[in-house]
Amino acid sequence: MKDRNPEWKTAVIDNNGRGDETGRQQQEKKNIATEKPVTTHVPQPATGVTERRFRQTNLPAHFIERRKRPRISTEQRPPQAPPRLADYEPIIGKPELDEIRFLARHLRGKTVKMVNSTAVGGGVAEILNRVVPLMNELEIPTRWDVITGGNDFFEVTKGFHNALQGGEYNLTQQIKDIFMAYTEQNRQRMEFAEDLFVIHDPQPVGLIRSRSQNRGKWIWRCHIDLSKPHPGVWDFLKPMVEQYDASIFSAPAFARQLASPQYLFYPSIDPLSEKNKDLPEEYVSKVCDDFGIDRSRPVITQISRFDRLKDPVGVVESYKLVKKYVDCQLVLAGGGATDDPEGAVVLQEVMEAAGDDPDIIILNLPPWSALEINALQRASTVIVQKSLKEGFGLTVAEGLWKEKPIVAGAVGGIPTQIIHKFTGVLVHSVEGCAYQIRYLLTHPEFAAQLGRNGKEHAKENFLITVNVKRWLLLFQILLGMAKLNSTL
Ligand code: UDP
Numbered sequence: 001m002k003d004r005n006p007e008w009k010t011a012v013i014d015n016n017g018r019g020d021e022t023g024r025q026q027q028e029k030k031n032i033a034t035e036k037p038v039t040t041h042v043p044q045p046a047t048g049v050t051e052r053r054f055r056q057t058n059l060p061a062h063f064i065e066r067r068k069r070p071r072i073s074t075e076q077r078p079p080q081a082p083p084r085l086a087d088y089e090p091i092i093g094k095p096e097l098d099e100i101r102f103l104a105r106h107l108r109g110k111t112v113k114m115v116n117s118t119a120v121g122g123g124v125a126e127i128l129n130r131v132v133p134l135m136n137e138l139e140i141p142t143r144w145d146v147i148t149g150g151n152d153f154f155e156v157t158k159g160f161h162n163a164l165q166g167g168e169y170n171l172t173q174q175i176k177d178i179f180m181a182y183t184e185q186n187r188q189r190m191e192f193a194e195d196l197f198v199i200h201d202p203q204p205v206g207l208i209r210s211r212s213q214n215r216g217k218w219i220w221r222c223h224i225d226l227s228k229p230h231p232g233v234w235d236f237l238k239p240m241v242e243q244y245d246a247s248i249f250s251a252p253a254f255a256r257q258l259a260s261p262q263y264l265f266y267p268s269i270d271p272l273s274e275k276n277k278d279l280p281e282e283y284v285s286k287v288c289d290d291f292g293i294d295r296s297r298p299v300i301t302q303i304s305r306f307d308r309l310k311d312p313v314g315v316v317e318s319y320k321l322v323k324k325y326v327d328c329q330l331v332l333a334g335g336g337a338t339d340d341p342e343g344a345v346v347l348q349e350v351m352e353a354a355g356d357d358p359d360i361i362i363l364n365l366p367p368w369s370a371l372e373i374n375a376l377q378r379a380s381t382v383i384v385q386k387s388l389k390e391g392f393g394l395t396v397a398e399g400l401w402k403e404k405p406i407v408a409g410a411v412g413g414i415p416t417q418i419i420h421k422f423t424g425v426l427v428h429s430v431e432g433c434a435y436q437i438r439y440l441l442t443h444p445e446f447a448a449q450l451g452r453n454g455k456e457h458a459k460e461n462f463l464i465t466v467n468v469k470r471w472l473l474l475f476q477i478l479l480g481m482a483k484l485n486s487t488l
Pocket residue numbers: 275303304305333334335336365367369370373391392393394395396398
């Protein structure tokens with residue numbers, strides 16, 4: 001989407017996700033004004049799950065045992081080979097693939113350099129791992145370079161990262177000097193001879209100073225939430241950002257007032273990755289067995305880091321309200337709680353909220369659990385993402401792709417993905433969340449329709465192939481090969 005139109009800019013800047021949420025209650029109070037009263041509608045049970053006053057689970061012993069000691073994999077699997085473009089044909093269809101190849105034909109031989117600050121870990125590296133081989137396959141020679149720096153540099157950039165997402169920060173001249181010194185070091189070390197440069201996130205943003213030495217077009221791809229940046233840090237970085245030919249943001253609310261053009265690119269998921277590829281039913285059942293999940297009863301799942309802004313305790317409270325009426329299980333799967341002190345505290349809070357309910361299954365998974373997460377999402381009757389604040393919320397796109405009905409907080413990038421009552425349902429409170437989960441569990445046909453619509457929405461907007469297509473279009477526009485006469 002183009003942002004040279006001031007009307008669009010105004011519209012998006014007033015858009016969702018701007019609240020200064022500090023806790024669930026505060027956030028929910030703000031949002032609840034738009035929530036439907038939850039007590040005025042009594043959902044009518046439909047065929048499928050029968051509603052009843054549920055009190056006690058008569059859980060077979062093997063489930064209890066497995067829940068106490070889930071079989072969590074302790075070893076990382078070797079990485080799979082990156083897919084080829086043709087592998088996507090069964091998913092997106094030949095016409096879509098032909099369109100990508102057609103767009104790429106005009107760019108054949110143009111060279112691209114992608115730069116970020118880490119080769120492993122994090123969503124950006126994950127996306128580049130897929131996009132770079134696909135661009136090369138399309139005969140657009142694409143390099144991926146990673147900037148280097150000492151601990152002092154990465155401490156500064158971590159501070160910038162948090163400050164740009166609304167955190168407190170004390171920006172000093174020394175910090176600016178460290179940032180610029182490493183930027184210079186990287187500029188000296190790297191060559192800038194390509195036709196197009198895509199610089200990801202704030203860490204390498206200063207490389208734009210190399211611009212004058214060559215004829216290429218420069219794009220800044222910002223993956224973080226810039227809706228409320230720390231003014232000092234933003235004032236320091238903004239003059240660099242404005243030297244780029246274009247900036248790209250992940251949600252309308254993250255766009256800034258800039259003197260240069262801005263575009264909207266949604267983050268994307270790879271339908272062929274371990275996290276999203278189709279799985280044999282037997283594997284899904286095996287994972288459920290490993291974690292003690294009873295597939296004969298509904299499964300409500302939230303996959304998220306143990307972070308208060310993901311509101312796992314709110315999910316437990318919603319589940320408890322639902323459980324009074326529908327015999328169901330709750331799976332809360334997250335990771336990182338062992339190496340993140342705050343994550344460990346939140347995990348503890350979640351366990352306390354869960355109490356001794358045997359039907360709440362809490363899983364602290366290692367980072368190599370993509371296949372298990374995929375299986376958990378596929379085994380779910382309803383997927384929940386009850387965030388109080390969110391960037392984009394990739395777990396939502398992952399759930400949509402798996403054709404699941406989703407109940408999600410109306411924050412950040414979630415409303416882009418969840419069109420209320422069409423591709424899922426949006427909620428603003430514990431009670432609203434419980435109401436909607438209960439409604440979906442007792443109205444399976446409506447739930448299935450949401451899932452079908454959601455998958456189409458994900459296919460049209462949030463797949464890596466859509467992302468590649470957008471890059472190709474943007475490259476053509478910046479190189480003057482195509483005129484922009486509609487939204488991108
Ligand atoms: N995820 C994971 N392991 C976990 C929890 C989450 O691999 O234990 C994945 C999840 O499937 C998604 C990503 O991490 O792909 C989280 O992205 P999202 O945008 O939902 O939230 P973030 O953690 O970036 O705030």
